[in-house]
Amino acid sequence: MPLGDSITEITCWRSLLWNDLVAAGVSDKIQFVGSMTDNTQNCKSNATDGKFDLHHEGHSGYLAINIANTNLVGWLSSAKPDIVMFMLGTNDVGQGHNTADILAAYTKMVTEMRASNPNMKILVSLDSAFLVERLILARELTLIRLIWSFRYLAVPESRLLMRQSRPGSHPLPPRHLPS
16 A cells, blocks of 8 residues: 555656566556545656556545544545555645654554554655654664664664655655664
């Protein structure tokens, strides 16, 4: 389940991920899940038909705090994902929410994901130009604590991904951090 805000909903990273799955020869074994199927930028994949699985839970303007407290349990119940890749926090930072509240939302989401499926694989992506800078500026060692929290809550089925942003707050493809 691709989960997030406008970055998940309207950018082409889902089709780029699908390209990677096609290249790895596993796209026939993966099914994206979620209630949304929009493709506003008419993104294409490298699959022979140019298509990719459109399902997701990307919602433009949504906050991690609100998703954690209002939406996630229902989405998990409906979609029943085995893997969730979430990228959230940019809107929370943009609207002035404090670091503690954002971290609490992330922790709650991981806890809810684990309650939904104890074997769920969780991929967390941070937008380095926005959320990470805010976290580091807000409190020394916050990023280290955040990484530790996800490892503590989700070992070994979690990965933390960093994204480099481009102007306009929509990031470039991820680079993996060592786990």
